[in-house]
Structure formats: structure tokens, C-alpha cells
Amino acid sequence: GLGGAALSLSGGAFLGALAAFALVLALSRASASHHDNAQVILAGIAGSQLFNALTAFLITKSATAEQARGILFWLLGNLSGVRWPAVTLAVPVAVLGLLVCLGHRRALDAFTFGADSAASLGVPVRRTQLLLISCAALVTAVMVSIVGAIGFVGLVIPHALRLLLGPGHSRLVPASALGGALFLIVADILSRTLIGGQVIPVGVVTALIGAPLFALILVSRRGRP
Numbered sequence: 109g110l111g112g113a114a115l116s117l118s119g120g121a122f123l124g125a126l127a128a129f130a131l132v133l134a135l136s137r138a139s140a141s142h143h144d145n146a147q148v149i150l151a152g153i154a155g156s157q158l159f160n161a162l163t164a165f166l167i168t169k170s171a172t173a174e175q176a177r178g179i180l181f182w183l184l185g186n187l188s189g190v191r192w193p194a195v196t197l198a199v200p201v202a203v204l205g206l207l208v209c210l211g212h213r214r215a216l217d218a219f220t221f222g223a224d225s226a227a228s229l230g231v232p233v234r235r236t237q238l239l240l241i242s243c244a245a246l247v248t249a250v251m252v253s254i255v256g257a258i259g260f261v262g263l264v265i266p267h268a269l270r271l272l273l274g275p276g277h278s279r280l281v282p283a284s285a286l287g288g289a290l291f292l293i294v295a296d297i298l299s300r301t302l303i304g305g306q307v308i309p310v311g312v313v314t315a316l317i318g319a320p321l322f323a324l325i326l327v328s329r330r331g332r333p
Contacts, residue, residue, distance in 0.1 A: 124159065125249030131155045133241070148241070185258035185311030187296050194254045205247035206285050212240060213277040220275050258295075258311045260318025261288045267325045291317075 135151035163183070167176050209216070215236050218226035227233045248262075266284040273279050295313040302308060 122249050122253040125245065125252055128155050128159050129242070129245035129249070131158070133238075181309055182256045184309030185256040185314070186307075187255050187310055188307060190255060198251060198254055201247055201250045202285070205243050206281065208243045209240065209281045210278070212236060213281060216277040216281075217275065256311065258292065258314055260314045260322065261292055264318040264321050264325070265291055268321065271325070271328065
């Protein structure tokens with residue numbers, strides 16, 4: 109109900125995503141005494157649990173049964189409500205994020221061997237990490253504000269393509285963008301056709317496909333550096 113007349117669901121999701129990013133960044137910087145990506149992951153897990161709990165509390169306290177159903181459906185991802193005005197917002201942000209990542213492809217190649225190795229090669233680790241994580245967070249915030257939280261696309265597709273194309277980010281970054289888009293289109297088609305007369309949240313389909321694929325990727329990478 110806070111500013112409900114001026115703040116839409118998408119606007120609230122965007123501001124919430126930025127708040128979550130700020131919290132994760134603050135936790136990772138406060139707890140890390142050196143360039144350790146594990147600190148960012150742990151801070152992300154803590155932030156995710158906190159904001160998930162806050163979201164569940166707000167839905168339980170404030171929403172009616174019908175509103176709660178709609179919000180939960182949106183949280184699992186839904187492309188059916190997307191219209192062309194949303195595309196005019198999503199495309200420039202996606203292109204900007206892609207260009208930023210391509211512009212730092214050499215730094216990303218150096219990070220393949222770890223932050224310490226990247227620093228020894230002259231990469232400004234802190235500045236580059238802050239820029240790339242900020243870019244990823246902003247792109248994610250915009251996309252989630254439009255379609256909801258659709259998981260496993262960014263988690264599975266880049267790792268799967270890395271096995272096929274190798275670690276070079278000059279090819280991996282654009283291939284991941286294209287592969288993620290195609291994967292989401294296929295998942296959206298399946299979400300509309302698997303059950304006649306009913307639309308499944310896209311996030312459910314991507315999780316059902318992505319979780320087994322991610323497990324296979326983990327197994328296939330066993331023993332690799």
C-alpha cells in the first residue's frame with residue numbers, strides 16, 4: 109500500500125532489486141578481506157533469503173487470496189502480460205549490458221583463472237567487479253520488473269555454451285545472449301501448450317528443464333579446473 113497509486117508492481121520490483129543489490133554489495137565488501145568471489149555468492153544467498161522472507165510476509169499480511177495468487181504467479185515468471193512498451197525498455201537495457209560485457213571480454217577471460225590471476229595481469233579487480241556486477245544487477249532488475257523472476261536461464265545457458273564454445277568471452281557473451289533468448293522462447297511455448305487451457309508460469313518450466321541440465325553440467329565439469 110506504500111505509494112500504491114504511483115508505484116506499480118513492476119516499479120516496486122525494480123526498486124526492490126536495486127535494494128537487494130545494494131545489500132549484497134555492502135555485505136560482500138564488508139566481509140571480504142581479499143578478492144573472493146565466494147563472499148559475493150554467500151552475500152547473495154543471505155540477501156535472497158531476507159528479501160524472500162520479506163516478500164512472503166507482505167503477501168501474507170496485505171494481499172487477499174486472489175491478489176496473493178496473482179502475485180505468486182507473477183513471481184514465478186509470466187510473459188503473457190508483456191506489451192510493446194515493455195520491449196522499448198528491455199531492448200536498450202539488454203543491448204547496453206551486452207556491450208559493457210563485450211567491452212570487458214579480456215578482463216572476463218582473465219577472471220577465468222581467478223581474481224588474483226586477473227590482478228597479476230593488470231586488471232583493476234575491484235573496479236571491474238563493481239562495474240560488471242552493477243551492470244548485471246541493473247539488467248536483471250529491469251527484466252524482472254517486466255516479466256517476474258524467471259530462474260535458471262542465466263545459470264544454465266552460459267555454462268552449457270562454455271562447454272561447447274570454450275571459455276573465450278568474445279564468443280561466449282553474444283552466444284549466451286542469443287542462447288538465453290531462444291531458451292526462454294521455447295520455455296514460454298511449453299508453458300502455454302503443456303496443459304490445455306492453462307498457462308504454467310515460465311519460471312516453473314525453466315526450473316524443470318534447467319535444474320537437471322545444471323546437474324549434468326556440474327557432473328561433466330568434475331575434475332576440471
